[in-house]
Amino acid sequence: MCFAGWRCLHWCRNLGRRTLLCLVFALVIATFVLTSYVLSGGKQDHTFHFFPSKLKEPNLSFKKSQEYKQDKTDQTIMTNITTPHLQTSSSGHGLLWVSRRIPDIEDLRQFEPHIFSIIPQEFLQFSRNPCWYQEYKGERDPYSNNAYLLYAKRFRTIFEEMRQSFWKRLQAIGGHHYRLRCLPYFYIIGQPKCGTTDLYNRLLVHPSVRFSAIKEPQWWTRKRVGILRQKETPKSRFPLENYLDLFDLAAQEIQGLHSEMKRKEDGNIDSPIIGEASASTMWDNDAWIYIYDNVTNTEPPHLTLDFIHVLQPNAKFIVMLRDPVERLYSDYLYFSVANKSVEDFHDKVNDSVQMFESCLRTSPLRSCVYNTTLNNLLPLLSTWELTSAKSVKYFTM
Numbered sequence: 058m059c060f061a062g063w064r065c066l067h068w069c070r071n072l073g074r075r076t077l078l079c080l081v082f083a084l085v086i087a088t089f090v091l092t093s094y095v096l097s098g099g100k101q102d103h104t105f106h107f108f109p110s111k112l113k114e115p116n117l118s119f120k121k122s123q124e125y126k127q128d129k130t131d132q133t134i135m136t137n138i139t140t141p142h143l144q145t146s147s148s149g150h151g152l153l154w155v156s157r158r159i160p161d162i163e164d165l166r167q168f169e170p171h172i173f174s175i176i177p178q179e180f181l182q183f184s185r186n187p188c189w190y191q192e193y194k195g196e197r198d199p200y201s202n203n204a205y206l207l208y209a210k211r212f213r214t215i216f217e218e219m220r221q222s223f224w225k226r227l228q229a230i231g232g233h234h235y236r237l238r239c240l241p242y243f244y245i246i247g248q249p250k251c252g253t254t255d256l257y258n259r260l261l262v263h264p265s266v267r268f269s270a271i272k273e274p275q276w277w278t279r280k281r282v283g284i285l286r287q288k289e290t291p292k293s294r295f296p297l298e299n300y301l302d303l304f305d306l307a308a309q310e311i312q313g314l315h316s317e318m319k320r321k322e323d324g325n326i327d328s329p330i331i332g333e334a335s336a337s338t339m340w341d342n343d344a345w346i347y348i349y350d351n352v353t354n355t356e357p358p359h360l361t362l363d364f365i366h367v368l369q370p371n372a373k374f375i376v377m378l379r380d381p382v383e384r385l386y387s388d389y390l391y392f393s394v395a396n397k398s399v400e401d402f403h404d405k406v407n408d409s410v411q412m413f414e415s416c417l418r419t420s421p422l423r424s425c426v427y428n429t430t431l432n433n434l435l436p437l438l439s440t441w442e443l444t445s446a447k448s449v450k451y452f453t454m
């Protein structure tokens with residue numbers, strides 16, 4: 058059996074067909090990403106504003122983070138998203154798109170009680186970022202136990218910088234100390250080799266954008282579960298606080314602006330927006346087997362993005378994609394270690410396709426997509442990408 062992404066490789070000489078196919082392919086992947094996860098749920102204006110609007114009058118009371126019109130059409134988008142299932146019938150294989158209910162807070166809380174106890178359901182109004190004040194009861198050195206620092210000493214300078222301004226910013230109210238905590242306003246996500254780093258570098262110099270202290274924290278997909286590198290088994294989990302620490306410089310700045318605003322009673326201050334650029338947040342669900350205890354099912358009950366969706370429903374996402382064949386070859390050239398050649402590339406792609414097809418002969422599509430063992434064994438491509446390719450076959454042939 059052959060599939061579209063694979064044929065695309067063979068048709069590289071046939072420019073017309075290739076361009077057409079690849080275009081459709083890219084379109085389907087985009088549709089796949091967007092329809093299968095209408096993350097912000099069509100609730101509000103989805104345009105990404107690089108220039109945050111002027112701050113209003115300081116208001117310390119909370120704003121409902123899920124402030125949106127509960128109209129019927131939106132509700133449909135929110136509660137049901139489509140996921141592809143492979144359908145086998147006498148007439149052959151076909152992709153069947155079936156509904157999946159988007160989990161709500163009650164579905165997810167039990168799996169991450171600590172995270173849900175820290176991140177409030179309502180955020181402060183004066184910043185576009187999801188921020189809140191949290192009492193600080195910690196050590197003299199706020200970062201001594203941060204796992205990002207413990208595992209990578211190269212971050213020492215960054216943490217030293219954060220340490221120096223930490224105590225200056227801490228607010229004392231009635232014998233208690235408070236710090237501002239923030240999650241990102243937007244995420245840059247996408248496949249590898251699609252320009253996420255380029256976009257990151259450009260936005261890094263934007264006067265109104267601040268990024269996490271580390272470029273790709275990979276917290277939602279890996280560190281949250283204790284996975285340090287892709288394909289490794291979990292070690293110790295990175296608590297949410299370690300991740301939040303990465304936004305401290307931005308949070309301190311926003312808090313400073315807030316105090317200044319209160320002092321001057323002047324609402325005309327530009328508040329920066331916070332970004333995060335862990336590309337894998339889009340597709341990496343390999344950790345699911347470590348998250349759900351007693352799971353006898355072969356499919357994840359919930360996905361990484363479900364958690365972000367419930368915790369910050371208004372998060373914005375910039376998705377970076379590219380012509381899938383070009384992407385794959387670029388990925389191969391960049392990540393493969395030895396004996397790179399066109400033939401070797403061909404064999405690795407073929408082997409990956411064969412392994413995926415072989416899984417599909419015995420298991421449902423969704424369990425193959427989320428088969429972490431299989432994903433780790435594939436010499437190239439991911440089950441996720443293979444599924445996107447597969448859906449193209451059934452849409453175009």
Ligand SMILES: *[C@@H]1O[C@H](CO)[C@@H](O)[C@H](O)[C@H]1NC(C)=O
Pocket residue numbers: 114116117118119120121182
């Ligand atoms: C502060 O925000 C709350 C909730 O959004 C609102 O009810 C209240 O009127 C606001 N207060 C001021 C002084 O604007």
Ligand SMILES: *[C@@H]1O[C@H](CO)[C@@H](O)[C@H](O)[C@H]1NC(C)=O
Pocket residue numbers: 132133136137156157158
């Ligand atoms: C959502 O999906 C469920 C289960 O497949 C179905 O029963 C329900 O009618 C769907 N709701 C909408 C609004 O499509």
Ligand SMILES: *[C@@H]1O[C@H](CO)[C@@H](O)[C@H](O)[C@H]1NC(C)=O
Pocket residue numbers: 350351
């Ligand atoms: C998992 O199963 C064991 C034994 O059946 C049970 O004691 C435990 O409570 C279960 N854990 C969860 C989280 O359901």
Ligand SMILES: *[C@@H]1O[C@H](CO)[C@@H](O)[C@H](O)[C@H]1NC(C)=O
Pocket residue numbers: 395396
């Ligand atoms: C690369 O090719 C050489 C010679 O054919 C072989 O000995 C070696 O094992 C190959 N390395 C890898 C990583 O496949």
Ligand SMILES: *[C@@H]1O[C@H](CO)[C@@H](O)[C@H](O)[C@H]1NC(C)=O
Pocket residue numbers: 407408411
């Ligand atoms: C792909 O690999 C299989 C064996 O795994 C082989 O039979 C087949 O000829 C290969 N196809 C191509 C196009 O190289």
Ligand SMILES: *[C@@H]1O[C@H](CO)[C@@H](O)[C@H](O)[C@H]1NC(C)=O
Pocket residue numbers: 355416419420424425428429430431434
């Ligand atoms: C997952 O992949 C592994 C390795 O290919 C395979 O042994 C296993 O049966 C697969 N599991 C499912 C549920 O398909």
